[in-house]
Amino acid sequence: MTAVVARIGPLLLVQIVALGAAVVVDLRLAAVLAVWFAAWQVNIRLSESALARRDGGRVAVAAVFGVTVLILWELTVRLFQVPGVILPPPTRIAATLAGNLDLLWGDFVQTVVKGALTGYVIGCAAAVAMAVAVDRSPFLQRGLLPVGNFMAALPIIGTAPILVMWFGFGWQSKAAVVVLMVFFPMLVNAVAGLQAADRMQRDLMETYAASYWQSLVKLRLPAAMPLIFNGLKISSTLALIGAIVAEFFGSPTLGLGFRISTSVGQLQLGMVWAGITVAALAGSAFYFAVAQAEKRVTFWHPSQRP
Amino acid sequence: MTSVTEIAAPGAGAGRTGLRAWRWVRLRVLPILAVVLGIVVVWYTACVPMNVKETLTFAERAGAEVEPASPAERRDMGRVALVLANPGQLGGSFALDRPRLPAPHQVVAELWETTVETRPTSKRSLVYHGWVTLSATLLGFGIGTALGVLLAVGIVHDRAMDMSVLPWAIASQTIPILAIAPMIIVVLNSIGLQGLIPKALISAYLSFFPVVVSMVAGLRSPAASQMDLMHTYSATGGQVFRKLRLPASVPYLFAALKVGIAASLIGAIVGELPTGASEGLGARLLAGSYYGQTVQIWSALFAAAILAAAMVGLIGLIERLTLRRMGFGR
Known part of the structure; x- marks a missing residue:
C-alpha cells in the first residue's frame, strides 16, 4: 500500500478515492470532480516541467486554471440545473454579450470614456499640479501628505449622491466623483515623488x-x-469603480453601472454578467495601458530592467 | 551619549522633552492644522454661491428686497453674479433647511444630534446605522482576511497553486470587482439570505484579494541568505514557516489589513444600496438623496469617514505596537 502511495503520490490517491466516493453518491458530482482533478494534475505536471520557467509556460498554467473554472462553472450550472436567475452559465453570458454589442458599446462609452477617463485625466492632472504648486513650501507638504493619506483611506464613493445632486444625472457627475476619488492617492504619490531625487543629484x-x-x-x-x-x-x-458605483445613485438610461443595477432588478443575470465582463475588460485594458506607458517612461528604474 | 541613569533621573531631560514636543508641534501638528483650516475656509466660502438661490428665495419670503425681484430671472442668472448683486441678503447661507451645500457646523450639529442626543436603539440614531454597517464590515473583513492568509500560505508552498491562482488574484486588483455587489445582494436575497450575510460577503471578497497578494509577497520576503541559514539548521518546512516566513510577513499583512478594512467598509456601504435597505450608512445616503436631505447625506458621509479613519487608525496602532514588540525597525 505505501508503495502505491509513493508511486502515484498522496494527492492523486486522495483524488481517486474522492472520485470513487462521488460515483457512488452522485454521478453529476463525479463528473465535476473528474474535470477538476484532471485539470489540477495537468497543472501540477506543467508547473514542474521545464516549460514553467518560460513566459509562455506561465501563461499556459494560468490559462488552464481560468478555462477550468469556466468549464466547471458551465458543468455545474447545467448538470445541477441551477436557475438562470441565480447563476447563468458562461456560454449564455457570452451569447448575451455577443447579442448586445451595440448596447454595451454605448454603456462603455458613457461610463468608461466619458465618466471615468475624463475624471481620471482631470483628477490626476489637478493632483500633480497641486503637488508642483506646494513644491516650494515644505510646510504645506508636511500638512498635505498626512491629510491626503487620511482622505485616500476614506469612503469617498459616498459623495456620489451629493455630486449627482449638483451635476445632474449625466456623465459630468460621474466624472466629478472620479476626480475626487483619484485626487488624493495621486496627490500623495506626486508629493512623495517630487522628494525622490536624492541630495547628490540635486547638488x-x-x-x-x-x-x-x-x-x-x-x-x-x-x-x-x-x-x-x-x-x-x-x-x-x-x-x-467610481464611475460605475456613482451610476447606482442616478444616471441616464445607459452606462455600465446603470446596466448592471437595472438588469439585476429585472433578474436578467446574463445581461448583468455581460456588463461585468465589459467592466472587467475595460479595467484590465486601462491598467495595462498605464503599465505600458510606465515601461516607456521609467525604463531607467531598477524595477523595469529585465 | 547620555547614560540611562541620567535620562531616568527625575526632572532630567524635561527641557529637552519640551523642546522635542515643540518641534513635533511645529513640524507635524501646525502644517496639518493649517491644511485643515484651509479646507474649512474654502468650504464656508463655497457655501455662499452654492446656496445663493435658496438663500435669496428665503430672504424674499421674509420680506427683504432681492435683486432681481422675479424668481424666473434669478434662476437663469449665474450664482456668483447673484452673490455680487445681493451682498446684504446672504446672512441665511449657513442656516438653510435643505442647502445644496450645508455648512460644516450644520453637519457637526446633525452628527451630534443623531449620535449623542439620540438613543442608540432609535432608527434615527447614526450609532445604530453605523453599527449595522460596521458589523457587516467586520464580519466580512475577518472572513476575507482569514481566507486570504490561508490561500497565501497555500500559494507559497505549492508551485502549481502559485502559478494557477496568483496571476488571477493580481489581475483581480485591476478590475472593478465592486460592480458585482448589487448582483450578490439580489441573488442571495432571492434564495432567502438578507441583511448581514450578503453585505459581509461583499466585504469579504473585497478584502480577500489585497490580503492574498500582500501576504504572498510577505511570506516570500525572507532573503536567500536567511533561507540558507534555516537550511543549515536543518529546519523542517514547518519550522521555516513558523520561525522565518510568518514573522517576516507581518509588516506586509498590516499594510494589507489597512487597505482591506477600508475596502470592506466601502463594500458594506455599497451593499446597502441595491435592495433599498432601510438600515445602515449606505441606506442613509440613499434615503437622503431620494428626499433631498442634504444634511443627512453629509452626516452619514462623515460618519462613514469617521468609522474608516477609526478602523485604519486602530490597525495602525496595533501595527506599531506589534512591530515594536517583534523588534522591527530597530
Whole structure:
C-alpha cells in the first residue's frame, strides 16, 4: 500500500478515492470532480516541467486554471440545473454579450470614456499640479501628505449622491466623483515623488547653476515618475469603480453601472454578467495601458530592467 | 551619549522633552492644522454661491428686497453674479433647511444630534446605522482576511497553486470587482439570505484579494541568505514557516489589513444600496438623496469617514505596537 502511495503520490490517491466516493453518491458530482482533478494534475505536471520557467509556460498554467473554472462553472450550472436567475452559465453570458454589442458599446462609452477617463485625466492632472504648486513650501507638504493619506483611506464613493445632486444625472457627475476619488492617492504619490531625487543629484543640478524650473523639469519630475505612475495605476482602478458605483445613485438610461443595477432588478443575470465582463475588460485594458506607458517612461528604474 | 541613569533621573531631560514636543508641534501638528483650516475656509466660502438661490428665495419670503425681484430671472442668472448683486441678503447661507451645500457646523450639529442626543436603539440614531454597517464590515473583513492568509500560505508552498491562482488574484486588483455587489445582494436575497450575510460577503471578497497578494509577497520576503541559514539548521518546512516566513510577513499583512478594512467598509456601504435597505450608512445616503436631505447625506458621509479613519487608525496602532514588540525597525 505505501508503495502505491509513493508511486502515484498522496494527492492523486486522495483524488481517486474522492472520485470513487462521488460515483457512488452522485454521478453529476463525479463528473465535476473528474474535470477538476484532471485539470489540477495537468497543472501540477506543467508547473514542474521545464516549460514553467518560460513566459509562455506561465501563461499556459494560468490559462488552464481560468478555462477550468469556466468549464466547471458551465458543468455545474447545467448538470445541477441551477436557475438562470441565480447563476447563468458562461456560454449564455457570452451569447448575451455577443447579442448586445451595440448596447454595451454605448454603456462603455458613457461610463468608461466619458465618466471615468475624463475624471481620471482631470483628477490626476489637478493632483500633480497641486503637488508642483506646494513644491516650494515644505510646510504645506508636511500638512498635505498626512491629510491626503487620511482622505485616500476614506469612503469617498459616498459623495456620489451629493455630486449627482449638483451635476445632474449625466456623465459630468460621474466624472466629478472620479476626480475626487483619484485626487488624493495621486496627490500623495506626486508629493512623495517630487522628494525622490536624492541630495547628490540635486547638488549636481546646483553646480550646473540650474534654475528651479530647470531642475524641476530635467531632474525632479523624471525622478518622480515611478511614484507618479504608482498613483496612476492605483487611480485607474479607482476611476472605474467610481464611475460605475456613482451610476447606482442616478444616471441616464445607459452606462455600465446603470446596466448592471437595472438588469439585476429585472433578474436578467446574463445581461448583468455581460456588463461585468465589459467592466472587467475595460479595467484590465486601462491598467495595462498605464503599465505600458510606465515601461516607456521609467525604463531607467531598477524595477523595469529585465 | 547620555547614560540611562541620567535620562531616568527625575526632572532630567524635561527641557529637552519640551523642546522635542515643540518641534513635533511645529513640524507635524501646525502644517496639518493649517491644511485643515484651509479646507474649512474654502468650504464656508463655497457655501455662499452654492446656496445663493435658496438663500435669496428665503430672504424674499421674509420680506427683504432681492435683486432681481422675479424668481424666473434669478434662476437663469449665474450664482456668483447673484452673490455680487445681493451682498446684504446672504446672512441665511449657513442656516438653510435643505442647502445644496450645508455648512460644516450644520453637519457637526446633525452628527451630534443623531449620535449623542439620540438613543442608540432609535432608527434615527447614526450609532445604530453605523453599527449595522460596521458589523457587516467586520464580519466580512475577518472572513476575507482569514481566507486570504490561508490561500497565501497555500500559494507559497505549492508551485502549481502559485502559478494557477496568483496571476488571477493580481489581475483581480485591476478590475472593478465592486460592480458585482448589487448582483450578490439580489441573488442571495432571492434564495432567502438578507441583511448581514450578503453585505459581509461583499466585504469579504473585497478584502480577500489585497490580503492574498500582500501576504504572498510577505511570506516570500525572507532573503536567500536567511533561507540558507534555516537550511543549515536543518529546519523542517514547518519550522521555516513558523520561525522565518510568518514573522517576516507581518509588516506586509498590516499594510494589507489597512487597505482591506477600508475596502470592506466601502463594500458594506455599497451593499446597502441595491435592495433599498432601510438600515445602515449606505441606506442613509440613499434615503437622503431620494428626499433631498442634504444634511443627512453629509452626516452619514462623515460618519462613514469617521468609522474608516477609526478602523485604519486602530490597525495602525496595533501595527506599531506589534512591530515594536517583534523588534522591527530597530
